[in-house]
Amino acid sequence: MNLIQEAQHAYLNRVTRRHFLKSAGAGLGAIAFSALGADTVRASGATMADGPHFAPKAKRVIFLHMAGGPSPLELFDYKPELARLDGQDCPESLLEGKRFAFIRGIPKMLGPQATFQQYGESGAWMSNHLPHMANVVDQIAFLKAMHTDEFNHAPAQLLVHSGSPRLGRPSMGSWVTYGLGSENENLPAFVVLLSGGAAPDAGASVYGSGFLPTVYQGVQCRTKGDPVLFLSDPDGIPRHLRRRSIDAINAINRQHHEEVGDPEILTRISQYEMAFRMQTSVPEAMDISHEPEYIHQMYGTEPGETAFSNNCLLARRLVERGVRFVQLFHWGWDSHGAGESEALNGGFLKRCQETDQPVTALIQDLDQRGLLEDTLVIWGGEFGRTPMLENRTGSDNPYVGRDHHSDVYTMWMAGGGVQGGITHGQTDEIGYSAVNGRVHVHDLQATILHLLGFDHRRLTYPFQGRDFRLTDVHGHVVHEILS
Amino acid sequence: MTRSLIGLCAGVFFMIMMLFMVPESGQPSDFTLFLGRFHPLVVHLPIGILMVATILEGLSRIPSFRGRYDTGILALLYIGVWTSIMAVIAGLYLAQGGGYAADQLMWHKRLGILVVFLASLAYLYKAWPALSEQLFKRWESGIYGVTLSVMLLALIFTGHFGGVMTHGSDYLTRYLPDGIRQIAGLPKKADLGRLDLDDPSQTTVYAALIAPILASRCEGCHNASVQRGGLRLDDPEFILLGGDSGPSIVSGRSDESELIHRIWLPAISDESMPPNESPQLSVAEAELLRWWVDAGASFEELLPDAEWTPSTQTIVDYMGLGEIRTGIFALDTAPPDSMDVLALSSRGFAVTPLAENEPYLQVRCLNLEACSNTTNIDEVLRPLSDQIAWLDLGRSQVGDPFMEVIADLPHVTRLYLQQTSVTDAGLSHLQGLDYLEYLNLYGTQISDSGLVYLEDLSSLTSLYIWQTQTTETGISRLQSALPQLYINHGSNLAPVGSDPEGE
Numbered sequence: 013m014n015l016i017q018e019a020q021h022a023y024l025n026r027v028t029r030r031h032f033l034k035s036a037g038a039g040l041g042a043i044a045f046s047a048l049g050a051d052t053v054r055a056s057g058a059t060m061a062d063g064p065h066f067a068p069k070a071k072r073v074i075f076l077h078m079a080g081g082p083s084p085l086e087l088f089d090y091k092p093e094l095a096r097l098d099g100q101d102c103p104e105s106l107l108e109g110k111r112f113a114f115i116r117g118i119p120k121m122l123g124p125q126a127t128f129q130q131y132g133e134s135g136a137w138m139s140n141h142l143p144h145m146a147n148v149v150d151q152i153a154f155l156k157a158m159h160t161d162e163f164n165h166a167p168a169q170l171l172v173h174s175g176s177p178r179l180g181r182p183s184m185g186s187w188v189t190y191g192l193g194s195e196n197e198n199l200p201a202f203v204v205l206l207s208g209g210a211a212p213d214a215g216a217s218v219y220g221s222g223f224l225p226t227v228y229q230g231v232q233c234r235t236k237g238d239p240v241l242f243l244s245d246p247d248g249i250p251r252h253l254r255r256r257s258i259d260a261i262n263a264i265n266r267q268h269h270e271e272v273g274d275p276e277i278l279t280r281i282s283q284y285e286m287a288f289r290m291q292t293s294v295p296e297a298m299d300i301s302h303e304p305e306y307i308h309q310m311y312g313t314e315p316g317e318t319a320f321s322n323n324c325l326l327a328r329r330l331v332e333r334g335v336r337f338v339q340l341f342h343w344g345w346d347s348h349g350a351g352e353s354e355a356l357n358g359g360f361l362k363r364c365q366e367t368d369q370p371v372t373a374l375i376q377d378l379d380q381r382g383l384l385e386d387t388l389v390i391w392g393g394e395f396g397r398t399p400m401l402e403n404r405t406g407s408d409n410p411y412v413g414r415d416h417h418s419d420v421y422t423m424w425m426a427g428g429g430v431q432g433g434i435t436h437g438q439t440d441e442i443g444y445s446a447v448n449g450r451v452h453v454h455d456l457q458a459t460i461l462h463l464l465g466f467d468h469r470r471l472t473y474p475f476q477g478r479d480f481r482l483t484d485v486h487g488h489v490v491h492e493i494l495s
Numbered sequence: 496m497t498r499s500l501i502g503l504c505a506g507v508f509f510m511i512m513m514l515f516m517v518p519e520s521g522q523p524s525d526f527t528l529f530l531g532r533f534h535p536l537v538v539h540l541p542i543g544i545l546m547v548a549t550i551l552e553g554l555s556r557i558p559s560f561r562g563r564y565d566t567g568i569l570a571l572l573y574i575g576v577w578t579s580i581m582a583v584i585a586g587l588y589l590a591q592g593g594g595y596a597a598d599q600l601m602w603h604k605r606l607g608i609l610v611v612f613l614a615s616l617a618y619l620y621k622a623w624p625a626l627s628e629q630l631f632k633r634w635e636s637g638i639y640g641v642t643l644s645v646m647l648l649a650l651i652f653t654g655h656f657g658g659v660m661t662h663g664s665d666y667l668t669r670y671l672p673d674g675i676r677q678i679a680g681l682p683k684k685a686d687l688g689r690l691d692l693d694d695p696s697q698t699t700v701y702a703a704l705i706a707p708i709l710a711s712r713c714e715g716c717h718n719a720s721v722q723r724g725g726l727r728l729d730d731p732e733f734i735l736l737g738g739d740s741g742p743s744i745v746s747g748r749s750d751e752s753e754l755i756h757r758i759w760l761p762a763i764s765d766e767s768m769p770p771n772e773s774p775q776l777s778v779a780e781a782e783l784l785r786w787w788v789d790a791g792a793s794f795e796e797l798l799p800d801a802e803w804t805p806s807t808q809t810i811v812d813y814m815g816l817g818e819i820r821t822g823i824f825a826l827d828t829a830p831p832d833s834m835d836v837l838a839l840s841s842r843g844f845a846v847t848p849l850a851e852n853e854p855y856l857q858v859r860c861l862n863l864e865a866c867s868n869t870t871n872i873d874e875v876l877r878p879l880s881d882q883i884a885w886l887d888l889g890r891s892q893v894g895d896p897f898m899e900v901i902a903d904l905p906h907v908t909r910l911y912l913q914q915t916s917v918t919d920a921g922l923s924h925l926q927g928l929d930y931l932e933y934l935n936l937y938g939t940q941i942s943d944s945g946l947v948y949l950e951d952l953s954s955l956t957s958l959y960i961w962q963t964q965t966t967e968t969g970i971s972r973l974q975s976a977l978p979q980l981y982i983n984h985g986s987n988l989a990p991v992g993s994d995p996e997g998e
Binding site: 063064379381382465491492 | 984
């Protein structure tokens with residue numbers, strides 16, 4: 013039994029009699045299984061759930077979060093009728109009972125700021141802003157009728173990643189690593205890569221471990237400077253000295269643990285060990301300079317910079333090395349039209365350019381390495397955008413934009429047991445509400461866990477007297493997109 | 496006394512005659528149906544009364560009680576006869592409403608009338624022993640006891656059939672403890688409502704799901720002996736043939752299929768099937784039938800080939816058919832020994848269960864150097880040879896010697912050999928891997944001559960050979976041998992044949 017398991021057992025024995033009864037009842041089978049589990053733990057440094065409930069389709073996840081809420085009406089959801097209505101007043105019937113983040117009064121409709129064409133054997137519609145992605149539409153399953161409960165960035169992002177719009181719940185990556193453990197003993201199982209100039213609105217909570225042990229929290233790696241802050245040895249401290257100081261600290265921590273029995277102390281000990289190993293493994297994994305030139309061209313990387321393209325390439329390198337969950341955030345999709353940087357005819361186009369080629373390259377690169385089959389790639393923001401024009405400042409604005417819209421938006425998934433070349437869900441003629449195939453954020457989470465081999469209702473963790481889960485009391489697996 | 500007796504007889508006669516007075520509509524009158532509803536109330540009077548009479552008569556056989564209850568027994572028999580007549584008449588009224596299984600109703604009716612007859616006989620014997628002596632000279636002493644005993648039996652069975660008709664045939668046994676169940680030869684309680692098939696992978700959808708619904712809900716009136724509406728639903732041939740209203744099903748079109756149309760009609764409709772008073776299909780059963788017709792109404796399709804919709808998936812999950820086991824999961828493989836697992840993991844592998852309650856393991860090379868060491872590797876792999884399903888050796892230094900060991904892992908379904916030193920000769924050892932579905936050889940030195948060894952891997956669905964020495968010739972040859980195989984030899988954006996990254 014390793015430290016983490018020991019911590020978990022100590023914790024459970026302290027808090028619940030049920031655990032004792034359970035382990036007493038499970039008998040020999042449990043003994044055999046815990047021996048198996050011990051190996052996962054040895055490999056990962058951490059796992060506590062009993063592994064997948066059924067044979068998984070996906071072993072790893074790369075979640076490309078387009079923070080800010082990209083407009084599906086300019087990317088995937090082709091609405092010619094909306095073009096016809098461009099500039100007309102929005103009918104009041106559409107506004108009744110709705111709340112928007114910024115739109116007040118009666119807005120005008122805004123036609124698609126893009127041209128569309130069908131691609132691939134599946135004939136998926138794709139806008140002119142994503143010319144590269146048009147090459148891989150047959151690998152993609154579009155969810156065109158996603159919906160969420162929140163219309164502001166931070167709560168909506170929290171809902172996507174932790175299943176709750178409020179702080180305090182573990183993120184999806186934490187749940188997954190809690191369930192599956194890591195496949196690399198020298199790297200964190202859950203890595204976070206940020207780009208786009210700003211961190212997610214909800215802060216580090218979108219990759220936090222909540223009430224799960226902190227070993228499951230996402231580790232942010234940087235592409236510029238030290239990949240992980242405060243990881244390298246200070247000047248003048250050689251590695252063997254660092255080793256000895258860690259040993260000393262751990263010895264003290266162990267003693268402390270024996271006195272007070274707090275399992276988080278064991279987490280801390282294993283973090284020190286992991287950090288020591290990461291001093292050599294992380295720089296190696298995060299160094300893209302040795303990648304061949306054609307790979308750099310494929311992704312369109314900018315070595316030495318903080319760029320989404322670099323992060324996509326890193327994501328591939330990390331999953332190749334057995335990292336379980338790679339979470340990318342690319343900020344800047346919040347196209348209100350209040351200024352150039354956040355306009356559909358401004359910053360939005362830049363975001364498309366920054367992401368189109370790397371995302372396409374990531375799918376193709378994973379595929380040619382045989383990794384796409386068991387790596388789930390997810391693309392999407394935290395909500396969609398209105399078919400109405402948002403004009404906060406008045407009519408003299410050269411920039412156009414749309415307000416936040418929680419009723420319907422597009423996300424897509426590829427690889428890892430997802431059927432390629434299909435579209436699930438349909439919106440009305442103007443992309444304002446769903447006509448069929450609605451998928452709630454909790455349904456998406458249930459589907460992701462399903463692909464990883466989990467019944468989302470059974471991947472739970474006891475906290476404050478009840479079993480918590482990512483999907484809380486909701487969630488239905490979207491069977492229609494499974495291959 | 497005589498006058499009241501005549502009154503009673505006249506009343507009974509009138510009530511019996513009412514049975515034959517059917518209104519012009521052909522439907523029984525509301526009044527008789529109303530009286531019929533009193534059958535369950537009235538029926539318990541003769542049951543209790545005749546039982547008490549029989550018990551008292553039994554007690555009278557004890558010498559010290561002899562003759563003590565005679566007056567009471569006589570009165571009880573008298574009341575028993577009349578109340579049982581009332582019960583039978585009310586029962587006949589109730590039966591007019593229809594909706595009861597014909598054979599159960601028949602026995603219930605016959606036995607009920609038998610009770611009336613035997614009770615009357617017993618009463619006559621008790622009231623006029625002299626007369627009976629004259630009639631049954633030779634049996635006079637035994638005939639009364641026999642009559643009472645047979646009456647008691649008939650009473651019990653009448654009651655049982657009545658109970659079965661109102662509460663269903665498993666009413667009595669539903670909560671029978673498993674131990675007694677086993678003695679009685681009934682299936683275990685947990686299996687009720689769930690399917691227990693010997694080999695689901697060899698069972699047709701029709702046999703497992705559709706035929707049982709038709710048998711329990713429809714065949715009562717649509718079978719070899721009774722064919723209401725000219726329809727038989729007990730055999731595929733007759734299901735397709737249909738009845739008086741035309742074919743019962745149109746393959747692939749539930750909206751045009753009479754059978755589906757009828758079962759989904761609201762119960763209030765005259766055309767709704769099963770008829771109102773019969774046990775109705777559950778929504779799950781109706782949904783399964785509709786799905787089956789929409790899916791082509793095949794009588795041959797096997798369960799593993801069925802394409803469930805979300806709703807039918809939920810239903811079959813509940814029935815215990817959710818996971819149809821195919822491939823290695825259909826095999827009877829023993830769980831791994833934890834000591835063997837530890838031994839393997841000490842060689843630098845991550846060894847984890849593929850899923851809970853499955854014997855299979857996923858093995859991944861964790862320490863790229865340690866797991867490349869092939870010394871005695873067969874000794875640690877062989878004990879787990881049946882259990883290893885996913886084997887990931889990617890980016891390690893393993894080569895052809897390791898392939899010899901893999902040849903002895905018959906249940907491998909996913910094999911990752913990318914960026915290893917495997918050569919064409921090593922691939923020859925993979926020929927016996929009947930369950931192999933995924934093979935990753937990207938970044939290895941294999942060539943067209945190695946691909947030839949893969950031609951017999953009929954389970955193989957994905958092959959990755961980017962950055963290898965293979966050529967279009969070898970690839971197209973393999974593709975024609977295995978038409979379903981997805982072969983990825985590099986994306987268009989990346990130049991094929993360049994060196995893999997120098998790691």
